[in-house]
Amino acid sequence: MMFRPSRMLLLATAVALGAGCAVQNPYVRDDGQMRKSTTYGTVGAIAGAAVGAATSSKKDRTKGALIGAAVGAAAGGGYGYYADKQEAELRRSMQGTGVEVQRQGDNIQLIMPGNITFATNSADIAGNFYAPLNNLANSFRLYDQNSIEIVGHTDNVGAHAYNLNLSQRRAQSVASYLMAQGVNGMRITTRGMGPDQPVASNATESGRAQNRRVEINLRPLPNAQY
CATH class of the missing domain: 3.30.1330.60 (OmpA-like domain)
Known part of the structure; x- marks a missing residue:
């Protein structure tokens, strides 16, 4: 089964944006705009998904894309992405x-x-x-x-x-x-x-x-x- 780009995009975006749930969405600033780290993380996730899918066997292509997306999201986001996740965890635990x-x-x-x-x-x-x-x-x-x-x-x-x-x-x-x-x-x-x-x-x-x-x-x- 061909791994379509649209499906890869959905998987990558889900990984990049679904990394943390909190009382306040850590990926949206107070002014309603998306954080830069989310943008870079999503780009990294899409790239990672592409690599993960391309380097996996047909049977494991979806799994490979998910793993690649997670790694790519973290690398693409850098410290901003890391801080987003930490902020979300702190808001949850300090509530x-x-x-x-x-x-x-x-x-x-x-x-x-x-x-x-x-x-x-x-x-x-x-x-x-x-x-x-x-x-x-x-x-x-x-x-x-x-x-x-x-x-x-x-x-x-x-x-x-x-x-x-x-x-x-x-x-x-x-x-x-x-x-x-x-x-x-x-x-x-x-x-x-x-x-x-x-x-x-x-x-x-x-x-x-x-x-x-x-x-x-x-x-x-x-x-x-x-």
Whole structure:
């Protein structure tokens, strides 16, 4: 049976676009436009499907096209395609935890508010924060081709030096826990910013609550293969 191009296109596109399902479609930007990584991934998938079909026996041609499409999609998409899949997995695993997932180009940011992370004036991880951290550790072990920057933030109540130290200790607590769960410490860096990078006004309680947070920034590792 001849493997028609139209059938190959359908198979390749299905592989390229069906790699991840999430609450928010990871292949469509907020403005409704298709991500570039999806375009490149689809092109790679079609090319891979063609190669897979051409190099397989007649009996295994469909199977070969599917395998070739999957490999081609990943290669064609590069880090953008890789980050799309990771973003989708993170949105799924962080749903309902209070952890916010944001995406800026190739960078993924996780924002963890103070009400789920640490008690007041403490760098000890709160009991209800362990479950989200365990999910993050699982994701970071699975997706191991990006750096992990952990940044602690506080409001402006109290001495600046105290808040700076507290934010660093909180970032280090998160890093230590992730490493204890098997995340490679070579990928992890920590910073404490104290009250120096507020995202809301410190004049109100709700604003101070937003400023008390831990952020994790995921960026591509230099020279990594995707």
